[in-house]
Amino acid sequence: MLKEYDCWLQYRKVTAQVNFPKTVFVQKRGEVTDNAAREFAAGIERLLGLKLAVKQIKTPPTNDNAVFLLFDDKEGKNEKLKTEGFKINILQNKILITAADENGLLYGVYRFLSLLANGELKYDLEISESPVSPLRIINHWDNFDGTIERGYAGNSLFYKNGNFNFDIKRIEDYARLLASVGINRISINNVNVRDKAKLLITKEYLSEAAKLAAIFRRFGIRLLLSINFGAPWSLGKLPTSDPLDASVAAWWKERAALIYKYIPDLAGFLVKADSEGEPGPFQYNRTHADGANMLAKAVKPFGGEIIWRCFVYNCQQDWRDKSFDRARASYDHFKPLDGSFDDNVILQIKFGPYDFQVREPVSPLFGALTKTRHIMELQITQEYTGHQIDLCYLPSVWQDILEFDTSHGQNSKIMDLIKPYKEGSSYIEGFAAVVNVGLDNNWTGHTLAQANLYGYGRIIWNPCLTAKEIAKEWSVLSFGKENTEQKAAQIAEDILLKSYRAYEKYNAPFGVCFMVTPNSHYGPNIEGYEFSRWGTYHRADAKEIGIDRTKKGTGYTGQYSPNNESIYEDPAVCPENQLLFFHRLKYDFIMKNGKTLLQNIYDNHFEGYDEAVSMTEEWKSLSKILEKDVYKSVLSRFERQLVNAREWRDQINTYFFRRTGIGDKNGRKIFD
């Protein structure tokens, strides 16, 4: 029995695999700890039907036959636990969950419950874990009117009709889901801070935000607020928002003091400046360092940080002008500023140079910034990856990113760079991701898209986990492992692992990007962005396609390390899945499999659709096993995916057939 609402925290009834104590001793510390104990007791009651006695203690007693939730924060010891880490020990008459801090304890509790749920407890078990990414952030693009920018799972959990409007129980359930996979920060409003959202930093709205903060706080999650850089002018009625103007700096200091009165542990501000129409320092001929540092000083006294997005590019591009390359923009803007940011500024850099495309290279800023704190931005919500109608399991995408070698020195894979920042090296401090949840009962629209939210938390906690391992974890936690549940879990895992490759195949070919319906970003529109102001062109003609980003072209390849530059420069060694991102090639270019580029485009699009069909068939094999509503809701998504995949296949194939007049070598139907 799968309850969609419960996601991966199904907590089905199980038999305890070890002798289970009836008492929990929890070392007194703070409210996250109190909550950890409550969560433990509630989880055990659902899993084992057992009501535990929870007792607070100051120092660990010597009793046995109990569960102990303890802190071990002695400095300099061998066994010192790392920040937010935990250790689980199962002894004959004692269960120990030990942590360095409150968050660690909470994470230890959730890990323990999931081990129990999966029947993996045993005597002498000892597990020790800590998160690899210090910053594990969720971004909401929720608007105050209740809509969600790029949201595909119903309206906002937080807002309605211009005001906060939330169900406390639902927010608690959401915080639990996030904390169970280790999230420790959440921004609660759209980075485009417009209309009523501008009032978020005023008393009336802050008192409501404080209520949200209180809920998330119990789960070890600190709030971030997206702010509008132009607020001194638009809200404060100052004549300017110039970051070097003393009255502007003073305004923000005062405003920060007000905000921190309501939310004393606020993690800080998230800022989208000079981007897609939002105000920013460029308006006043100031640098982004000027802008970010001024805000950083305002929140510094309160321990706050400024997360400053690097999605800065000219979005009033003329398609006729080939001298401009949008892919260069983030590096061109931010690399020269490396080292000029205050120590409580963190740059938030989208994983690729474009914008969350199905396939694009990793941004050259990673590995290149050595004197600036930064994190990577991902997207869990499926803006370009199928709107939670088409299935697209994103840990497959993220694994590729994590394995990308920046080739700046030794151990320079993205996954190797993730650690707390230390000046002089390129340390990625963590991740932020735009979330995929809304008021839909199953949170994510497509029930299988829950795996993306789960997978995000898991893979940033431990970047060595593979997409396959995470798919297996999620499938078992969600569908169960008893009897027929096992088959469902196996099929879910299998479908998840096929889904990204299928989606990529029927999408824009070989990293050329943006052959997508303008604005909505769902479904094909091959020339949809070709003559627009967004700077994302493929310039296909009758003979060739793609943008030359080599030295002979826009020079984008030069933003990478010499080793990567040489790889990307040469179409013969450039990774084929990004071939058309870096090169302008003739349709008869011969690829590694000996077939032409054109034939490979056809092959992929026929195969991508066929794979969508076969995923659908796999799902149908569960018709007798699964609950009707779950089966049907997912099936209806697959049916819509097939319509979309067919359009992609046929429109892409027809487009290239019309351009070239060359048909499919295997005689498959291409409409003319």
Next chain:
Amino acid sequence: MLKEYDCWLQYRKVTAQVNFPKTVFVQKRGEVTDNAAREFAAGIERLLGLKLAVKQIKTPPTNDNAVFLLFDDKEGKNEKLKTEGFKINILQNKILITAADENGLLYGVYRFLSLLANGELKYDLEISESPVSPLRIINHWDNFDGTIERGYAGNSLFYKNGNFNFDIKRIEDYARLLASVGINRISINNVNVRDKAKLLITKEYLSEAAKLAAIFRRFGIRLLLSINFGAPWSLGKLPTSDPLDASVAAWWKERAALIYKYIPDLAGFLVKADSEGEPGPFQYNRTHADGANMLAKAVKPFGGEIIWRCFVYNCQQDWRDKSFDRARASYDHFKPLDGSFDDNVILQIKFGPYDFQVREPVSPLFGALTKTRHIMELQITQEYTGHQIDLCYLPSVWQDILEFDTSHGQNSKIMDLIKPYKEGSSYIEGFAAVVNVGLDNNWTGHTLAQANLYGYGRIIWNPCLTAKEIAKEWSVLSFGKENTEQKAAQIAEDILLKSYRAYEKYNAPFGVCFMVTPNSHYGPNIEGYEFSRWGTYHRADAKEIGIDRTKKGTGYTGQYSPNNESIYEDPAVCPENQLLFFHRLKYDFIMKNGKTLLQNIYDNHFEGYDEAVSMTEEWKSLSKILEKDVYKSVLSRFERQLVNAREWRDQINTYFFRRTGIGDKNGRKIFD
């Protein structure tokens, strides 16, 4: 001094060209007559500064030295005036305006005032006129929320926030403008009857509609209401809206009785059924005759008529399916029904088979329907013709349509077919047009677009008027004829006359249609509709473009008279401006000027843009002559037009250059 708000009724101060009597005798008849007398006196006061004494009379007195507004409706006399016609006589001591009916008298008054304004009164002048089209209809696509579908001149004059909301003075001014060019019917709500508009036929809303009707009534204009065919179900809560269901017919009869209680002279209903998602008889497997006749019987007792739109086609088309041709749809649906409609049903047929395109052929239904009353639908609002940003003088379009020879028998031009219906011949009873006005102070957004509203009224009153004659009339009435006014009028006339050809040149080439931005319909998007569900494809590939609509293709040409069919069948004689509507041609097809199709596409697009530039320059020559606000408001439209025209030129040229690899013979810049 041009007052934009006053449009062509500037009524600048003039000197009377004849000795002007101080008394008006008006023969008593009804409220339109009373209003005609008021309009006469008010006009004279503005033009001559003269306050007239208006005296009602039962029979004409024998005095001289007066103005007489009289009726002459004697049957069988030589001089019998036609319906809505008038006669103006200027004698030495007497001015006579004589009419057959009240509307005729009002029209005579406006004609007299315009003669006076233009200094054209003289002794012994005798003018006699009557409208060629019996039905002269304005359609509003105004929504109850205040927006206007395809409106480009501000919000609705009639509605706001889900209710009627109008300024009586403004409505009177609007009614005056319409009556002054002979409009006698107005539909007041969008043909897509959705949301609150469904309540228009309920008491609460009818009482408001009645107030509007009262204003228009004084100006000889009768209201039409757009109704929703599904109302018995959606409003009446009946289980069906099946036109052959007795309860449905009864519901409409009862509803009609209610409606006519509020608006006793209602002209009838306007119906968009089975079209683009609107309900209709097809839902119940009934014909459109079943649907229209049922409604016709409901309004018949009250003298009402049903105007039934023929814009019926499958808008869920699969682009892969070449067997379907949307251009065929209206004829295929309605020709077989010819003769099966009640005598108070009037079909409203869009002028072309597609949808108000910049250039498309005239619908084959005209001349082919001989047993069904029908009118032609035009669009004054510039949906596809530049949104009142780009200047596009539409009488040029309409003149082409009126001169089209249907070749069904003798005297078979569209302009020859316009007359009151008589069974057995194809008589077009008039016109309806979607209007271009809104709450903007100048009514039409672009001040020069006032000429389109004026021109519509004039050309359907007298289809023999040329676009040039109308442009001259409008320009002089608007800009004046004294001193520098004359130059402004001449330039306005000149620009108007160039505008359509320029717009056509930079638009989709040679009648291929629909290379326009989806939904908005402003600006180029060459493949914007290519893979959509709307059935409007051009299927351009590397060698050729267009749809073959000949016998060998979709057979659309066979819907025309044999003579026209033979013209359209052959690309060598097919009118070149519609060449790509009828034919699929190679880019190297040689056109009449000896150049290839491709080169002609390039030529037109370079020329179209250049012509837009030269119109702008012409306008700029008025900078010192015109009032600043008028000059600037029009100039800012031209500046926006240049941006648009440049995008059209470059996107179209680049598109074809990329497809073919063949550049411009004259070496002009085409972006690759």
